[in-house]
Amino acid sequence: MRQVAESIGAGLAKAALAGAIDGEIVEVSRPIHADAAFRILTARDEDALGVLRHSAAHLLAMAVLELFPGTDLGFGPATEDGFYYDFKTPRPITEEDLPAIEARMKAIVKEGRAFARVELDRAQAKARLADVGYDLKVPHVDEIPEDVISFYDSGPFTDMCEGPHVPDTSWIAHIKLLAVSGAYWRGDAEGEPMQRVRGTAFFDKKSLKAYLARIEEAKLRDHRKIGREMDLFSLHPEGPGFPFWHPNGTVLWNALEGLLREELLARGYGEVRTPSVLSDELWRTSGHYEHFRDDMYFLDIDERSFAVKPMNCPGCCLIYGSKPHSYRELPLRLAEFGSVHRNEMSGVLHGLLRVRSFTQDDAHVYCTEDQLESEIGDMLDMTRSVYSAVGFDDIKTRLATRPENAMGDPDVWARAEQALGAALDKNGFEGAWVEAPGEGAFYGPKIEVHVTDALGRSWQCGTVQVDFSMPARFGLEYTGSDGQKHTPVMIHRAILGSMERFVGILIENYAGKFPLWLAPVQAKVLSITDKQGAFAEDVARQLVAGGIRAEADVRGDKIGSKVRDATLGRVNYMLVVGGREAEAGLVDVRSRAGDRLGTMDVEAFLSLARAEVSERR
């Protein structure tokens, strides 16, 4: 392939880091067979970064083996953000070792060691692994389906690896080791403990720097830190994973609920509330007891066993089943801001992003199979509308299809998957969704909705799931136009997913600098001297009466100090009142960003602020 690249042009040959033959990515040194479809990858290709990073993982292993002789290797793949390699070293690697490892890596980069592919059979592969002391990988050879097993040699280093790689180590100049952490051989907690060194690599210095800056920026935006600074929420040892919402955080929560309720009303939903504690039998009927009892909280009351709800759907099904239904009522759309509790493993808890009690902006729609596509379409439309209002316009979707252990008729599955796909196509996601084969729930296919935040990070939030199982389990029915009883299809959907998690994501997305309609403190009236104290407080009262969340700062500090505090407190508008303003009954308005909007009367500011709130700017 290198010759082909050269024949096209010397520039291309130089830029060629890998190629693709019949869709499979390989290195440029690989021969091209007759009639093969091929392309040449340069740093600009999407797949190129993965090749570079996997090569960087090898580079890391080279350095570690040289610095820690006797190290055994685990796996070293590229990841979304970089790469890692798992090691079993004679002595533990610590953070302090990373600079030395990185320096050695950079020295090897300068050597420009080639990645030379060697192909062996199974027995040769095992012998070679044993020879270099990679004991962990020996049994793995038997699990490789191909008969030809490839190794990549770079100087004294060799590794069993599928490839492909960049031509030589000089390509991997822009690297950074980030962390060392515990891992297990093949991710098995019972297995061999290992150490994972993580890092990242880019083709150019600028991208690497930008990535590292993004990590720093993410730390500054950590919702746990901002949550404390803005007094939004707190967590306590008395309730690990159970967030406490403070007044400021509850403002955010209520604003989001308000937004969702507007949409629910417009889209023909009814809102319901169901109890948090329900009898065991319900959870046996729904199937949750069987599948998820380890994650549920149980309690005994009067010799009866109850469980705290881990999901809202069974309760909603009781509402549906409380009376007979006609096909004329369908689709029946029931929404619930439902608080659920799940006993997640202690190690996974993380601020608001992973909790044990959370509130889903849930809804269950009972409909016929024919109505699936239009109902799902409306849900996607609502998703787009809500996300756009909170500032997320970059939305990605995945369609998770029938898994191995699926229940129900495969034809019904196929039709449902078709309906989901069609709904995606017709609602602005055409060409923008990917299929995730086999990742659906056992009871039905689902759509996952991911948003991209201001730092380019992707978060899974919304979900739309078709359920062929639960209506039958609960014996739910409707009478069709034929006079016969039929079982409805049920759709579960959540737009934000979890209110807690979504607020956490929003905090990080905005770095706490919320648009006016979400901001806990929308305006602060700052007095310049004590003489304006009463006026400042009166202005704040007028603002509150006018529907704006306002406070007055009448401390004996200087105006500069008050501006600074309000700015750090992320208050959207500062209304400065000194002698001139108090005299004229005006306020001097300053935005959070520092723009001076001039003096105006309170009514003028109110109408400006109200417009901004109602438009959710």
Add this chain to the structure above:
RNA sequence: GCUGGAGUAGCUCAGCGGUAGAGCACCUCCUUGGUAAGGAGGAGGUCGCGGGUUCAAUCCCCGCCUCCAGCUCCA
């Protein structure tokens, strides 16, 4: 749940076998200053919890709890 690390004032952190410190925040007083830090004073701590070692433990040891970084998991 597993591996490793951490827990000292509201926050960020220093200290370290002889019962505790700074900055910011808070309170009081002085200052009344026009758009990102005016000054002085004061208050605030069972050094995460429980055991042990010691004449003496915030400090050393053991157990637990919580948090952090990963792993794993996420209906």
